[in-house]
Amino acid sequence: MALYEHVFLARQDVSGQQVDGLIEQFKGILEQNGGKVAKIENWGLKTLAYRIRKNRKAHYALLNIDAPAPAVAEMERQMRLNEDVLRFITVRVDELEEGQSVMLQKRDRDDRRRGRGDREFEGGGGGRDRDRDRDDRPRRRREDDFGSMDNE
Numbered sequence: 001m002a003l004y005e006h007v008f009l010a011r012q013d014v015s016g017q018q019v020d021g022l023i024e025q026f027k028g029i030l031e032q033n034g035g036k037v038a039k040i041e042n043w044g045l046k047t048l049a050y051r052i053r054k055n056r057k058a059h060y061a062l063l064n065i066d067a068p069a070p071a072v073a074e075m076e077r078q079m080r081l082n083e084d085v086l087r088f089i090t091v092r093v094d095e096l097e098e099g100q101s102v103m104l105q106k107r108d109r110d111d112r113r114r115g116r117g118d119r120e121f122e123g124g125g126g127g128r129d130r131d132r133d134r135d136d137r138p139r140r141r142r143e144d145d146f147g148s149m150d151n152e
Contacts, residue, residue: 004065008088009058019059035067
């Protein structure tokens with residue numbers, strides 16, 4: 001059997017429990033066809049780089065799969081039919097990653113930084129210019145500053 005990493009994106013308006021249900025549904029399809037899921041990671045709701053089917057956010061999930069190719073093909077076919085799945089990608093790998101994926105490690109690292117009270121991670125605007133008033137900004141040049149625009 002081959003090893004695969006599979007990531008799918010679910011619509012933003014489905015709940016976390018429904019995402020878990022989707023994961024179990026696809027896991028069941030793989031197991032019925034002779035495969036097994038080595039690891040499941042739910043990465044949560046994340047902002048998309050661009051809108052997909054009018055969604056600005058999506059629930060991300062990772063499955064590490066050890067299954068024959070027909071089992072993966074059937075799971076992908078079921079994903080194409082499911083309206084809650086926006087996108088998916090399956091990549092064949094030589095070996096499966098042990099431990100947490102890079103995405104979960106990044107989230108843990110960000111949570112630790114936020115816990116220390118670093119100013120750059122607190123909510124709010126742009127950071128370095130946040131405390132400046134509008135009056136401190138340099139004056140913009142307007143058409144009047146260049147004199148008459150007509151050639152007289």
